Amino acid sequence: MSGYLxxxxxxxxxxxxxxxEAEDALASADALFGYGAYLDRVPPRPGQxxxxxxxxxxxxxxxxxxxxxxxxxxxxxxxxxxPGVFAMAASVCEAIEHGPEAFRALDIxxxxxxxxxxxxxxRAGAPLGHDFCALSLSDNLKPWELIERRLxxxxxAGFVIALYNPASAARPSGIRDAFALLRGLKxxxxxxxxxxxxxxxxxxxxxxxxxxxxxxxTDMSTLIIVGSNAxxxxxxxxxxxxxxTPRRAG
Amino acid sequence: MSGYLxxxxxxxxxxxxxxxEAEDALASADALFGYGAYLDRVPPRPGQxxxxxxxxxxxxxxxxxxxxxxxxxxxxxxxxxxPGVFAMAASVCEAIEHGPEAFRALDIxxxxxxxxxxxxxxRAGAPLGHDFCALSLSDNLKPWELIERRLxxxxxAGFVIALYNPASAARPSGIRDAFALLRGLKxxxxxxxxxxxxxxxxxxxxxxxxxxxxxxxTDMSTLIIVGSNAxxxxxxxxxxxxxxTPRRAG
Numbered sequence: 469m470s471g472y473l474x475x476x477x478x479x480x481x482x483x484x485x486x487x488x489e490a491e492d493a494l495a496s497a498d499a500l501f502g503y504g505a506y507l508d509r510v511p512p513r514p515g516q517x518x519x520x521x522x523x524x525x526x527x528x529x530x531x532x533x534x535x536x537x538x539x540x541x542x543x544x545x546x547x548x549x550x551p552g553v554f555a556m557a558a559s560v561c562e563a564i565e566h567g568p569e570a571f572r573a574l575d576i577x578x579x580x581x582x583x584x585x586x587x588x589x590x591r592a593g594a595p596l597g598h599d600f601c602a603l604s605l606s607d608n609l610k611p612w613e614l615i616e617r618r619l620x621x622x623x624x625a626g627f628v629i630a631l632y633n634p635a636s637a638a639r640p641s642g643i644r645d646a647f648a649l650l651r652g653l654k655x656x657x658x659x660x661x662x663x664x665x666x667x668x669x670x671x672x673x674x675x676x677x678x679x680x681x682x683x684x685x686t687d688m689s690t691l692i693i694v695g696s697n698a699x700x701x702x703x704x705x706x707x708x709x710x711x712x713t714p715r716r717a718g
Numbered sequence: 719m720s721g722y723l724x725x726x727x728x729x730x731x732x733x734x735x736x737x738x739e740a741e742d743a744l745a746s747a748d749a750l751f752g753y754g755a756y757l758d759r760v761p762p763r764p765g766q767x768x769x770x771x772x773x774x775x776x777x778x779x780x781x782x783x784x785x786x787x788x789x790x791x792x793x794x795x796x797x798x799x800x801p802g803v804f805a806m807a808a809s810v811c812e813a814i815e816h817g818p819e820a821f822r823a824l825d826i827x828x829x830x831x832x833x834x835x836x837x838x839x840x841r842a843g844a845p846l847g848h849d850f851c852a853l854s855l856s857d858n859l860k861p862w863e864l865i866e867r868r869l870x871x872x873x874x875a876g877f878v879i880a881l882y883n884p885a886s887a888a889r890p891s892g893i894r895d896a897f898a899l900l901r902g903l904k905x906x907x908x909x910x911x912x913x914x915x916x917x918x919x920x921x922x923x924x925x926x927x928x929x930x931x932x933x934x935x936t937d938m939s940t941l942i943i944v945g946s947n948a949x950x951x952x953x954x955x956x957x958x959x960x961x962x963t964p965r966r967a968g
Contacts, residue, residue, distance in 0.1 A: 484737065486737060488735075557843065558962050561843050561952060562962070565962075572953070578839075578840035580832050590801070597802060601872070604849060618849055621874060622851070627871075704822045712815075714812055716860070
């Protein structure tokens with residue numbers, strides 16, 4: 469009998485973003501695998517094993533969970549945000565492709581979650597209200613020249629741009645370099661949303677422009693949305709302004 | 719005293735995608751506003767009014783809900799998927815910008831949801847595992863030439879492409895034209911995921927290539943993901959193949 473593996477997205481930050489499907493998937497597992505900070509968000513259950521691993525060990529974590537399932541167990545890999553967006557689902561697929569035949573016979577469910585850009589956009593108004601792209605600034609896994617080419621194409625074609633991993637360990641200056649590039653391509657008044665630790669007690673969100681945006685406090689918990697030329701800022705009374713991209717965007 | 723408005727994403731299809739935050743927001747409203755098919759997904763509550771409107775009446779719906787809140791009520795606009803992705807949040811922001819001053823003093827919360835591309839990607843594997851864009855093919859709100867330019871830029875820069883609204887009433891041939899354009903820009907073997915009614919009892923998902931993809935059965939409940947040149951298909955035993963884009967995508 470072959471086992472079961474769920475790859476479960478918890479959404480960012482706190483428990484408000486957890487879906488019913490994610491709750492059910494976590495409840496039915498006999499072993500959880502994940503980065504320690506994500507596992508800490510799941511209440512312990514009697515008889516449910518917990519295998520914490522470092523954030524950089526995606527391949528080993530995927531392999532361990534698949535082996536648990538292949539041995540007949542019910543494994544769940546816990547992911548922040550959505551497992552399909554710069555997260556564990558691709559690592560698991562890679563392990564399935566290159567692993568033993570038994571991995572390709574497993575019952576596998578991927579449980580989507582609220583990815584960071586959706587949570588940040590909701591806090592800011594509707595910056596993703598029209599065509600947009602999501603781009604990782606980590607150059608651990610691709611050359612910086614390719615990141616520059618994608619930023620250039622996205623700016624030129626008028627996509628709103630969501631930037632993940634703006635300050636990777638390998639290139640802490642990533643967001644600074646990206647802003648410098650974008651300032652040469654887009655108006656200085658382009659709205660920029662800089663959000664950190666969204667959904668956590670220390671959540672911080674700032675509405676800036678390309679001219680005013682300072683990347684100094686950016687880290688791996690930061691997500692940035694750079695507007696298109698159609699994106700607008702609406703002042704509000706006693707509240708953070710709203711940023712939105714009209715559906716009738718040119 | 720000013721009122722309150724929540725714009726609530728239910729996710730696609732059925733109730734498995736509803737978050738805790740969305741449940742709480744719906745429970746605390748005294749009036750719900752929305753497209754009838756979305757309102758039908760929310761169980762009736764005693765004393766909670768329900769105002770159904772047609773799918774095309776976003777502006778009037780936003781205005782009615784904002785007026786209810788400005789009169790001191792607790793309104794909730796119900797949205798499928800995520801309200802910030804080609805949905806109601808941008809319409810509400812537009813109504814706030816152009817409406818009376820009172821709208822800019824309201825307490826407004828946007829509650830994110832699982833947008834269709836995340837649910838479809840989860841079913842298919844991890845096609846959005848690396849840089850991607852989301853593009854609406856509806857040319858009600860923008861010229862078709864701009865859609866072509868964005869498809870061209872996304873293909874050229876190597877983004878995975880999620881296509882929303884592939885067959886609008888105004889341009890039922892949209893997806894056919896988009897596939898024709900993409901066939902000239904990308905390899906015929908590029909994986910394509912075609913999903914309809916995801917999360918509903920009549921859900922259907924097909925793993926194709928650009929060469930084999932036939933848009934004939936496409937409607938407004940269809941979401942399509944076109945891979946990048948790095949996207950791969952993994953055959954599995956007794957299951958739909960997985961489609962994934964490696965994190966180390968070139």
